[in-house]
Amino acid sequence: MNENKCNFCGSTEYEERRTDYLYSYRGNYLLVPNTPAEVCLKCGMLYYEANVLKEIERRFFAIQKKQEQAEKYIEIPMMNYA
Numbered sequence: 001m002n003e004n005k006c007n008f009c010g011s012t013e014y015e016e017r018r019t020d021y022l023y024s025y026r027g028n029y030l031l032v033p034n035t036p037a038e039v040c041l042k043c044g045m046l047y048y049e050a051n052v053l054k055e056i057e058r059r060f061f062a063i064q065k066k067q068e069q070a071e072k073y074i075e076i077p078m079m080n081y082a
């Protein structure tokens with residue numbers, strides 16, 4: 001029994017998966033590979049935990065501080081798909 005309900009379709013069936021998360025802020029992007037997420041098995045909607053999103057945000061701003069000149073920052077993940 002899962003108490004989580006999909007906001008989209010109302011399904012309660014989820015699967016844990018790792019996915020690429022694209023964080024964007026004012027035209028800057030950070031692609032975070034292997035981000036843990038819960039996927040709705042019915043509609044494919046992705047849900048991320050709040051602390052996961054916080055960590056991505058923290059990392060994003062840390063990168064920004066060191067690379068102020070870069071107007072666009074993107075981290076390309078390794079192609080490690082099966």
Ligand SMILES: [Zn+2]
Pocket residue numbers: 006007008009010011040041042043044045
């Ligand atoms: Zn759903």
